[in-house]
Amino acid sequence: MSAPVLTEERPPSRARRAGAVAWTVVLSLCLMGVGALTLARTLGFDDVTPFAQLVSLTPWVALAALVVLLLSLSRRRWVLSAVAGVLVVAHAVWLVPFFVPGSGIAAGADGALRVMAVNVLYGRADARAVVEAVREEEVELLSVVELTDDFETALVGAGIEEVLPYTWTRTHPTEGAAGSGLWSATPLTDPRDGVASRFHQPSAVVGVDGTSVRVTAVHSHPPTPGEVDLWTDDLALLSDAAHADPTPQILLGDFNATSDHSAFRDLLGDRFADATRLAGDGLNLSWPADRRYPPLVDLDHVVVDAGMRVDDVGPVAIPGTDHLAILATVQVRP
Numbered sequence: 001m002s003a004p005v006l007t008e009e010r011p012p013s014r015a016r017r018a019g020a021v022a023w024t025v026v027l028s029l030c031l032m033g034v035g036a037l038t039l040a041r042t043l044g045f046d047d048v049t050p051f052a053q054l055v056s057l058t059p060w061v062a063l064a065a066l067v068v069l070l071l072s073l074s075r076r077r078w079v080l081s082a083v084a085g086v087l088v089v090a091h092a093v094w095l096v097p098f099f100v101p102g103s104g105i106a107a108g109a110d111g112a113l114r115v116m117a118v119n120v121l122y123g124r125a126d127a128r129a130v131v132e133a134v135r136e137e138e139v140e141l142l143s144v145v146e147l148t149d150d151f152e153t154a155l156v157g158a159g160i161e162e163v164l165p166y167t168w169t170r171t172h173p174t175e176g177a178a179g180s181g182l183w184s185a186t187p188l189t190d191p192r193d194g195v196a197s198r199f200h201q202p203s204a205v206v207g208v209d210g211t212s213v214r215v216t217a218v219h220s221h222p223p224t225p226g227e228v229d230l231w232t233d234d235l236a237l238l239s240d241a242a243h244a245d246p247t248p249q250i251l252l253g254d255f256n257a258t259s260d261h262s263a264f265r266d267l268l269g270d271r272f273a274d275a276t277r278l279a280g281d282g283l284n285l286s287w288p289a290d291r292r293y294p295p296l297v298d299l300d301h302v303v304v305d306a307g308m309r310v311d312d313v314g315p316v317a318i319p320g321t322d323h324l325a326i327l328a329t330v331q332v333r334p
Contacts (some may be wrong), residue, residue, distance in 0.1 A: 023075050030068050031080055031087075037061045038087050041094075044262030047232050052223040056297040058260035059283060062091030094260065101280040105311040111209045111333040115141045117252040117300060118318055118325035119219070122176035123148030125321035131158040133316050137327055139164070140185040141206060143252045145199070145219035147171055147179035155183075170200035180217040180253070190214075195237040197221065198230065205247065208332045214245060218253035218303075231256060232263050239267040248332055251303040254323060258298050268303065275302035275328045279313035286315060286324040295324060302328040309334060 037054055038061060040046055046055040069084035105112055116139040118130060123146065134142055142164055144155075149171050160183055161167075168191040169181030180200045182188060186207055194201035194216060203216035220234035221227065235257060242249060251272070257264040259274055268274065276284040276298065285295040300323055304310060309331040315324035 020075075023071075024077060024080075027068060027072055027075070027077060027080050030064070031072075031083055034061055034065045034068060034087055035083070038065070038090055041260050042090065044265075046261055047228060047263065049223075049225045049228055052228045052231065052261075053225070055260050056258045056299075058091070058258070059095060059285075060296070062088070062095055065091055095283075097280070098277050098283055099280060102278045103309060104279075105309050105329060105331045109331055111211055112329055112331045113141055113206070113208045113213070113250070114139050114312075114327070114329050115143070115215075115250060115252055115302060116316070116325055116327045117143040117145075117217075117254070117302065119145050119254040119300065119321060119323035120147060120151055120318070121321040121323070122146050123151030123154075123179075125151070126319040127151060127154035127160075128158040129318050129320075130155065130325075131160050131163070133318065133325065134160065134163055134183075137316065139327070141215055141250075142183040143180070143215070143217040144183070145180045145217055145253050146177045147181045148176050149173075149179075152179075152181065168202050168204045170194075170202045172200065177219075180219050182215060182217050184215075195234075195241050197234050197237065199234075201238065201253075211332050212247060213332050214247045214249045216242070216249065216251045216253075218251050218255055218301075220254075220256050222256040235263040235267055239269070242267070243269060243271060248305050248308070249303075250305075250308075250330055250332075252301065252326070252328075254299055255301050255303075256299055264301075271306055272303050273306045273308075275304055275310040275313050275330065276326075278304070278310045279328075281313060284313065284315055284324075284326060286326060288322045289317060289324045290319070290322055300324065300326045302326055302330065304330050305332075307334060308332055 040051040065087040072081040164183035166184040171179035188204035191204040199219040221230040223231040286300040311329045313328040
């Protein structure tokens with residue numbers, strides 16, 4: 001009977017060891033980036049550059065965390081996998097509510113208002129397409145930001161006053177991004193200029209089946225590098241004004257902020273809610289539009305008093321602008 005042949009285990013080759021180290025380094029660096037942005041979102045450390053800009057990409061950071069987790073598991077990097085797993089869970093907590101259907105609005109319910117908000121890119125959007133969307137979607141209240149005198153004239157020429165005859169607008173003679181306006185199917189009362197800002201944010205009261213609702217065309221300053229303080233100040237002023245007014249409210253427009261920004265969440269507080277999250281139909285990414293790739297971030301919102309219900313929340317493409325418009329049906333009283 002022959003003796004068993006013993007085989008000597010060969011140590012991993014230098015190339016394999018180098019490859020393993022490279023994978024560990026790459027995954028660690030990716031995890032550090034994902035972790036930094038996740039921590040900034042968690043702690044609300046998003047009022048400085050570059051976090052003010054990057055936190056808006058949080059849903060994509062969630063995808064990156066999932067990729068890192070899967071790669072770490074496939075490479076048996078258990079510590080990295082554990083850290084990535086914690087990050088994935090954190091992002092799931094933030095994202096899942098956007099995919100849980102809300103209670104919606106019962107068919108034939110009273111007190112419902114169909115609204116639309118659109119950023120018309122310095123008045124370069126197709127005014128006729130805006131009016132067509134208003135007609136097709138049976139919009140009763142329209143918010144327009146980056147409104148110019150020429151675009152207002154174009155809207156009138158396209159027939160906006162035939163469907164929404166009541167108007168309250170504020171434009172700027174030289175700054176195309178500063179103008180904003182409201183158009184309504186029913187009278188607008190108690191018009192106000194809105195909070196002090198580089199951009200106009202007019203508001204007015206509209207009656208909805210006997211309920212008075214203040215509607216505001218929102219356009220806060222963008223968080224561009226070097227001007228993040230203007231952005232946070234705008235959102236803080238808007239928040240203070242909204243929370244100080246006991247009238248039921250709808251704020252709609254280009255907030256230049258996402259639900260992952262602490263300044264936007266502070267604006268919501270325990271009184272207001274984002275219609276996109278209430279509807280539970282998924283994320284409503286709205287910018288940049290009209291590109292070869294899909295929109296990346298959600299800057300445009302319909303914000304309602306928390307007791308209100310919403311339905312049919314979604315985007316509509318308007319040629320000539322870099323934002324998707326946002327539509328929603330809001331039941332102002334349960």
